[in-house]
Amino acid sequence: xxxxxxxxxxxxxxxxxxxxxxxxxxxxxxxxxxxxxxxxxxxxxxxxxxxxxxxxxxxxxxxxxxxxxxxxxxxxxxxxxxxxxxxxxxxxxxxxxxxxxxxxxxxxxxxxxxxxxxxxxxxxxxxxxxxxxxxxxxxxxxxxxxxxxxxxxxxxxxxxxxxxxxxxxxxxxxxxxxxxxxxxxxxxxxxxxxxxxxxxxxxxxxxxxxxxxxxxxxxxxxxxxxx
Amino acid sequence: xxxxxxxxxxxxxxxxxxxxxxxxxxxxxxxxxxxxxxxxxxxxxxxxxxxxxxxxxxxxxxxxxxxxxxxxxxxxxxxxxxxxxxxxxxxxxxxxxxxxxxxxxxxxxxxxxxxxxxxxxxxxxxxxxxxxxxxxxxxxxxxxxxxxxxxxxxxxxxxxxxxxxxxxxxxxxxxxxxxxxxxxxxxxxxxxxxxxxxxxxxxxxxxxxxxxxxxxxxxxxxxxxxxxxxxxxxxxxxxxxxxxxxxxxxxxxxxxxxxxxxxxxxxxxxxxxxxxxxxxxxxxxxxxxxxxxxxxxxxxxxxxxxxxxxxxxx
Numbered sequence: 289x290x291x292x293x294x295x296x297x298x299x300x301x302x303x304x305x306x307x308x309x310x311x312x313x314x315x316x317x318x319x320x321x322x323x324x325x326x327x328x329x330x331x332x333x334x335x336x337x338x339x340x341x342x343x344x345x346x347x348x349x350x351x352x353x354x355x356x357x358x359x360x361x362x363x364x365x366x367x368x369x370x371x372x373x374x375x376x377x378x379x380x381x382x383x384x385x386x387x388x389x390x391x392x393x394x395x396x397x398x399x400x401x402x403x404x405x406x407x408x409x410x411x412x413x414x415x416x417x418x419x420x421x422x423x424x425x426x427x428x429x430x431x432x433x434x435x436x437x438x439x440x441x442x443x444x445x446x447x448x449x450x451x452x453x454x455x456x457x458x459x460x461x462x463x464x465x466x467x468x469x470x471x472x473x474x475x476x477x478x479x480x481x482x483x484x485x486x487x488x489x490x491x492x493x494x495x496x497x498x499x500x501x502x503x504x505x506x507x508x509x510x511x512x513x514x515x
Numbered sequence: 516x517x518x519x520x521x522x523x524x525x526x527x528x529x530x531x532x533x534x535x536x537x538x539x540x541x542x543x544x545x546x547x548x549x550x551x552x553x554x555x556x557x558x559x560x561x562x563x564x565x566x567x568x569x570x571x572x573x574x575x576x577x578x579x580x581x582x583x584x585x586x587x588x589x590x591x592x593x594x595x596x597x598x599x600x601x602x603x604x605x606x607x608x609x610x611x612x613x614x615x616x617x618x619x620x621x622x623x624x625x626x627x628x629x630x631x632x633x634x635x636x637x638x639x640x641x642x643x644x645x646x647x648x649x650x651x652x653x654x655x656x657x658x659x660x661x662x663x664x665x666x667x668x669x670x671x672x673x674x675x676x677x678x679x680x681x682x683x684x685x686x687x688x689x690x691x692x693x694x695x696x697x698x699x700x701x702x703x704x705x706x707x708x709x710x711x712x713x714x715x716x717x718x719x720x721x722x723x724x725x726x727x728x729x730x731x732x733x734x735x736x737x738x739x740x741x742x743x744x745x746x747x748x749x750x751x752x753x754x755x756x757x758x759x760x761x762x763x764x765x766x767x768x769x770x771x772x773x774x775x776x777x778x779x780x781x782x783x784x785x786x787x788x789x790x791x792x793x794x795x796x797x798x799x800x801x802x803x804x805x806x807x808x809x810x811x812x813x814x815x816x817x818x819x820x821x822x823x824x825x826x827x828x829x
Contacts, residue, residue: 396584414623
């Protein structure tokens with residue numbers, strides 16, 4: 289079985305377990321301006337949407353992907369500060385952005401993406417109780433996780449960050465960034481190692497970090513736990 | 516890939532066995548425990564362990580050649596087939612209460628009749644100026660993770676072990692030039708990998724040399740040797756062995772040796788009844804995935820016997 293077939297099987301098997309509806313917004317562009325002229329279609333967007341369709345088609349109708357062309361939805365794009373495509377947004381029922389993907393959910397990123405879908409749909413979240421206990425000590429935060437497709441530890445950090453965001457009642461937002469697809473972002477941060485986790489553009493955690501290390505960085509102190 | 520949902524996790528239950536770790540040793544132990552019909556849970560910081568960062572594994576019987584991540588995906592599939600739950604967390608304390616242990620993590624409390632510590636090891640640091648400053652900005656401990664950043668660039672691998680040789684071979688696939696910097700006079704790689712290194716025209720070994728400083732501006736630019744010379748490089752991969760993750764074990768009175776490895780007997784028993792240990796964190800002389808798995812399996816057998824006796828007593 290090829291890698292593609294194997295990954296397709298995993299998506300099919302796991303997405304069939306989604307029991308509650310989830311809606312994602314995906315920003316793409318049909319036209320791009322390059323050097324004063326427009327070219328039709330964005331190749332990355334086409335491939336990206338084809339991949340997301342696999343998730344949608346295997347979800348028994350539970351996952352809805354809403355494609356929004358950035359050119360046709362300038363106000364929405366401005367509201368959510370969409371500066372690059374493709375971008376996936378997990379927006380909660382209060383209209384708050386919880387997770388942003390600047391990465392294709394393929395390869396090792398399939399599992400964390402699916403787990404984010406499940407947690408977003410309300411599946412029990414292992415970290416929820418502790419996040420809620422410490423919520424008043426966390427400032428509104430953004431966790432950026434820079435990843436590559438070959439990194440074995442990146443999916444684990446993505447899952448932790450996504451689960452934190454989903455449990456935080458809108459206080460934490462996660463941005464997952466594939467730095468091979470977005471090299472300007474890695475250059476901006478001088479990042480040459482992954483996973484590369486940045487909390488509020490101030491604290492940097494390099495390499496595999498556990499949930500306690502990320503939560504401590506968010507709190508700026510020790511974690512309080514009531515067992 | 517790994518799971519972090521609550522499926523299969525029961526926080527009220529007293530597990531027969533909780534395995535600490537996430538590498539092949541931990542999973543091997545859990546697979547055997549599950550087949551003994553034990554209630555088993557794995558709690559680990561890093562699913563896949565260090566081997567997940569190995570680009571090529573060619574000494575695991577039955578699998579001629581596979582990436583470390585690929586091997587761990589197979590372990591994961593096997594684990595999933597037995598519905599063994601895994602959570603990403605770290606245990607910070609263990610206490611004995613009557614017939615069972617109470618384990619506190621940063622997020623939850625668990626109970627178990629027995630424990631297997633398979634927390635493995637982590638990369639040893641070089642401890643030279645510039646190492647911390649440039650970690651993630653040119654200093655790396657994982658070629659599989661960070662190799663893509665160094666396409667057509669010049670990198671140095673510090674170390675002379677088989678792991679260092681394999682890192683250099685992996686990096687040579689895309690980098691312009693790979694230097695191996697080794698303090699000894701001959702690298703200690705397995706003969707097959709040593710031959711590959713010596714035949715690779717992109718790899719050059721600098722013997723009898725230590726790196727004393729890593730320099731750069733925003734990212735790494737050069738390394739300084741103990742002979743005063745320097746070498747311009749874009750990246751430095753440090754592969755100088757590992758140190759066991761045994762702090763928790765020591766904290767609860769488990770005996771360790773002078774290398775901080777947990778002392779175990781041939782049943783993978785520690786000096787604390789009900790707590791077993793296996794793999795890189797333990798004091799076996801050979802640290803291989805296959806030997807770790809074997810020790811983990813022995814730990815599962817011993818835990819099974821231990822828990823069975825508790826069942827009879829109560």
